[in-house]
Amino acid sequence: MYRILICDDEAAITNALKIYLNNPDYEFLTASNGFEAINAVREGSIDLILLDIMMPVMDGITALEKIRRISDVPVIMLTAKSEDYDIINGLNTGADDYVTKPFNPLEVVARVNSQIRRIGRSRTEPKKQEEYILGGIVLNDISKSLKVDDNPVYLTPKEFDILKLLISNPDRVFSPKEIYHLIWKEDSVIGGENTVAVHIRHIREKIEINPTEPRYIKVVFGQGYIIEKQRN
Numbered sequence: 001m002y003r004i005l006i007c008d009d010e011a012a013i014t015n016a017l018k019i020y021l022n023n024p025d026y027e028f029l030t031a032s033n034g035f036e037a038i039n040a041v042r043e044g045s046i047d048l049i050l051l052d053i054m055m056p057v058m059d060g061i062t063a064l065e066k067i068r069r070i071s072d073v074p075v076i077m078l079t080a081k082s083e084d085y086d087i088i089n090g091l092n093t094g095a096d097d098y099v100t101k102p103f104n105p106l107e108v109v110a111r112v113n114s115q116i117r118r119i120g121r122s123r124t125e126p127k128k129q130e131e132y133i134l135g136g137i138v139l140n141d142i143s144k145s146l147k148v149d150d151n152p153v154y155l156t157p158k159e160f161d162i163l164k165l166l167i168s169n170p171d172r173v174f175s176p177k178e179i180y181h182l183i184w185k186e187d188s189v190i191g192g193e194n195t196v197a198v199h200i201r202h203i204r205e206k207i208e209i210n211p212t213e214p215r216y217i218k219v220v221f222g223q224g225y226i227i228e229k230q231r232n
Helices: 010-021 034-043 061-068 084-093 105-124 157-167 174-183 192-205
Strands: 002-007 026-031 048-052 075-078 098-100 133-134 139-142 146-147 215-221 223-227
Touching: 002 010, 002 034, 010 034, 026 034, 034 048, 034 061, 034 223, 048 061, 048 105, 061 075, 075 084, 075 105, 075 157, 084 192, 098 105, 133 157, 139 174, 146 192, 157 174, 157 192, 157 223, 174 192, 174 223, 192 215, 192 223
Parallel strands: 002 026, 002 048, 048 075, 075 098
Antiparallel strands: 133 139, 139 146, 215 223
């Protein structure tokens, strides 16, 4: 059973999503604003959130920022606009996917099922010893924790995945388009490369002593990003 939280201030939309996603393996919870969504995450196990952007009391972007401080639950943003700004803002904040209103029922079902399949695989896959150490970085993929020079550092789920991709492939250059494809699991959208650049900047601000002179994540001009092996 998978618990899906639908957060939207319009009851008609909430009910429509329940109808689209009717599945005996899905249990639905509802919230009408971001504040209620945060409380739902704190109070119980949630497997997936459908989170509207425009809501009273607390909007979806603000709620997502707060949710990401306490949970890495997958989040699909719901937006009434197809403007690039809404999409990029949601992805930069930590959303895993998005759909735009008015919904195409088949698209909603496909995107939700895609996230649920990933959750299902993570439940059944055997745990692996996944710790990456490079210089002062210790990244543990089991506990999803990061320490830099023995100091705990918090990364959003997407930031964590990007750092893991780079640190687990030292000396390999990844283009922004390639990073977007591997981390967001889709071809680069308009603004996708800028989204990657924003995430890289945020990671540097958290792990580098001087982000303008990085020890770890470096740029190969015209090609992309790389973390080099530490050499004596």
